[in-house]
Amino acid sequence: MIKKIAAIALSLSMVFPAIADILKVKNDAPEQYVVKKGDTLWDISAIYLEQPWLWPKLWRFNPQIDNPHLIYPGDMLSLVYDADGQPMLVMNQKYKKISPHGRKTMKKDGAIPTLPLELIRPYLTYEQAMDEEVMATKPYVLGGNSSAKNLVSGHILYVKGNLERSKYYGIYRKGEAYIDPETGEPLAHEAILVGTARAFRSGDIENGVPASVRVINSKREIHGSDFLMPAIEGQSLPAFFNLTKPEKKVDGLIIASTTKLREFSKLDVVVIDLGTEDEIKPGHIFDIRRQSPTVVDGSAGPKYLEDSSRFAKIAASTSEFFGIEQNADSTVWNMPKEKVGELMVFKVYNNLSYALVTGTLQPIRVGDVVSVE
Template identity: 50%
Template sequence: MLKKIAISVIALFCWLSFSLQADVLKIREDAPASYVVKKGDTLWDISAMYLNQPWLWPQLWQMNPQVDNPHLIYPGNVLTLTFDSMGRPRLSVNENVKRLSPVARKTVKGDGAITTLPLSMIRPFLTYEQALNEEQIEALPYILGTNTATKMAAETHTVYVKGVLQPGTSYGVYRKGKPYVDPDSGSVLGYETSLIATARAFRPGRVATDDSPTEAASMQVLSVKREIKQGDRVMPALEGQSLPAFFQISKPDFDVSGTIIDTTSQLREFSKMDIVVLNRGLINDMKAGQMLGIYRQSPAVIDGKNGPVYVEDASKLDKMLRNFGDNSISMPREKVGELMVFKVAERVSFAIVISTRRPIRVGDAIANL
């Protein structure tokens, strides 16, 4: 019995040792021994100097008692790279060089604090599209017309809305656009719903009763991206647009397999800081801040009697026989970029392209890094 216990303890110790070794982060060869935090730095930027996989930054900062909240790293702090007794790298504030005051350490929203990836960094690149289904769109109040009987309203106009609004509240005016179609199932995942204007309600409107007819709500137009048309939909300005002040960068702890189904740039190819739409959403456990890789299938090759050729260059006979025998060779897919999810709807997500190796295209696959 004692022998079995001893063997079990040894096995457990070996397993723990293996697990600890597996968790050791790989530090870049060109990583600096120390670094002075500068204004505008993010934990992502700093971690990228030390790790080839900067989304693993929590492991680099953990077990640092003097950094109880790594989101509160300030410009001027000197960061030092050390290793613990198990050989695990740790990045910490060098207290011998600069010490934070207790007041500053307790101020969660202190000026100048370094965050993971601040919204302010990517906000200029974001658009205000939403993905709503048919039922959601049909349930929204909509534009009836203007105070000048024009079919399209611009700034300085008063617009009238069928629905009950809250006076003094700002609203967004949206237009239903193209459907987001799942390339696998062919089903509609939602509709592009684009912000075209903002307005503020000053009359609430009223639904019909036995004693009185329906009364239109009234809004004063504040800003216009495109002219407002009759039938455009109205919803509270911040609904669906509330994003975190900073994104907690992470990798999904489950397998992700999806596709880039659209882009807000309307271009055939796009690159870093462009916005893309994914066919994965809340029902697939997607969350803001998740990092994913962008992958592309390499061109298929037929190894025919005259040697290997791409399918597009093969003869008709080779194409007919490609699914028979060993002459059709499956080629791997390669990583062409990375993206971060920043807004999630029920069945789709919006993401920003963080890095690219080649131009990104609609149809490229998304999967775990």
């Protein structure tokens, strides 16, 4: 279902206070770099910066690259410094004798993107997180033009609901619930795309006449009770993400990953328990942090809590502050959270959001904290 769109780039801009304008280049950053096929602006910036989301500041003073989105495989970039000591990337014209004007007009379709759009495109178009009550209001599949239990491409489906003739629809199935880790209540459910269809009869639900659609393609077998929503394939994708940190300090958790694996890594899509109710917006950047294990320092020396006595575990569960003395012989040390990665929010709902893991220091896990320092 995912179609690679090489010609579309996510244009990101960044607004930070003046105190954040000074860029620190990595010690091992190369003086020159040749752009490779598959590179993104984020990847290149990560070679030079500890915080790759600051990439616009690395390019913005560039007199030779009017638009950094028009960088192509084979171009050589050089790291230089301006009169104020600010680093910037410039095109090495001696390496490739093609004028910027020629590059813009002749190679436009080959320009590298800011982020790999094809990875998040399904979540910007089809994939959804929805309330169970909302799902129940949607038109749903009654059956097909044969008695087959599992319906695939080419089948005609009959739908309880009024549809618009000639319009395309996504066919969805209710998936797992996204659970609030604090209350145990569902925040929303996955709406899993199972196929697409085109309506050729509108239906009349008041008179018991089903709508009819023909399945155009199927990702998996379609079942009765799968529900339909207008397909938004071809809808304009967001051209700009304004990469910023949230305006207020907010903490949340990674509650799921789309891979369903225990651990995941860079460019995986995750779900966090923060949304519009927390003033989260697409483009917000978060650190991913993990709680370091608690240590009990007693008469036998320091031990991790999991290796300590039952009494120490009970005492630790009631401790709310760093280094509280539990008795004369032992101290419970609640260790800090350490950074293990970064993510960028790209799709926001009321109380949860989809985010792309943009960098990792360790494998990321469900339960890791997302925060703004």
